[in-house]
Amino acid sequence: MKLSVVIPARDEEGSIMKTIDGVVEVMERETIEYEVLVIDDGSKDATRRLVEEAGETNPNVHCRPSPYSGGFGLAVRAGLELFDGDGVAIMMADCSDDPEDLVMYHHILDEGWDCAFGSRFMRGAVVTGYPRLKLFVNRIANGFVNVLFRLGYNDTTNAFKAYRREVIETISPLLSKHFNLTVEIPLKAVTRGHSFKVVPTSWTNRTAGEAKLAMREMGSRYLFIVLYIWLEYHLSRGDYRRASDQG
Ligand SMILES: Nc1nc2c(ncn2[C@@H]2O[C@H](COP(=O)(O)OP(=O)(O)O)[C@@H](O)[C@H]2O)c(=O)[nH]1
Numbered sequence: 001m002k003l004s005v006v007i008p009a010r011d012e013e014g015s016i017m018k019t020i021d022g023v024v025e026v027m028e029r030e031t032i033e034y035e036v037l038v039i040d041d042g043s044k045d046a047t048r049r050l051v052e053e054a055g056e057t058n059p060n061v062h063c064r065p066s067p068y069s070g071g072f073g074l075a076v077r078a079g080l081e082l083f084d085g086d087g088v089a090i091m092m093a094d095c096s097d098d099p100e101d102l103v104m105y106h107h108i109l110d111e112g113w114d115c116a117f118g119s120r121f122m123r124g125a126v127v128t129g130y131p132r133l134k135l136f137v138n139r140i141a142n143g144f145v146n147v148l149f150r151l152g153y154n155d156t157t158n159a160f161k162a163y164r165r166e167v168i169e170t171i172s173p174l175l176s177k178h179f180n181l182t183v184e185i186p187l188k189a190v191t192r193g194h195s196f197k198v199v200p201t202s203w204t205n206r207t208a209g210e211a212k213l214a215m216r217e218m219g220s221r222y223l224f225i226v227l228y229i230w231l232e233y234h235l236s237r238g239d240y241r242r243a244s245d246q247g
Pocket residue numbers: 007008009010011012039040041066070071072075076091092093094206210211212213214
């Protein structure tokens with residue numbers, strides 16, 4: 001099972017190489033077949049050059065410019081259109097996700113689960129430096145999602161998850177252009193009939209660069225995508241469920 005690691009990046013020169021090196025080290029130690037796919041959105045700093053240089057010495061590392069005009073969601077979607085693994089993990093470029101967790105994700109997909117979901121809010125998770133206001137809004141948003149969908153899972157909004165290739169096919173086309181993609185992918189995957197396993201993951205707030213999630217702009221977009229998927233789930237009579245579920 002080859003794992004592609006899609007990393008959207010914009011102006012991450014202070015952390016992109018540490019992120020990539022961490023992934024490469026862990027994948028090679030565990031002898032997991034992998035590729036690292038950085039989707040750059042016209043970074044004005046050295047991000048692109050650094051990744052391209054890394055690609056010259058490691059053929060598993062690639063830098064691709066996002067073909068779409070700007071936005072986190074569109075960049076991730078570009079990565080989901082390009083990856084060539086049997087599974088794909090989405091990871092941040094700011095060293096907030098722990099590459100060691102990719103080993104668990106790979107193992108879960110290898111066991112036959114369709115999705116590997118991390119939770120930063122369960123026993124065994126380690127969270128360092130989460131900004132308080134962001135944490136408060138995060139807990140409310142995830143609580144709301146959990147009430148609407150009864151997933152028994154409390155970290156839907158975190159992008160750092162992994163999926164088998166079939167899942168990405170089931171949930172396409174994706175609609176979100178921004179950070180709301182982080183809820184569209186897992187919610188569609190689950191409501192359209194895919195299995196998931198939850199494991200505790202680590203998260204550390206960035207120490208370099210700037211946080212790009214503007215919570216005020218995103219609220220209505222998150223609500224839109226959550227309600228959209230809720231309506232699809234309850235009203236579409238299973239029209240969009242995974243191919244194997246359809247008669
Ligand atoms: N390609 C691309 N990546 C982005 C964009 N905005 C954010 N990112 C990346 O998405 C990830 C998450 O962004 P970050 O600033 O850490 O979000 P926050 O910590 O939630 O505020 C990082 O890897 C960013 O470099 C964008 O417009 N395009």
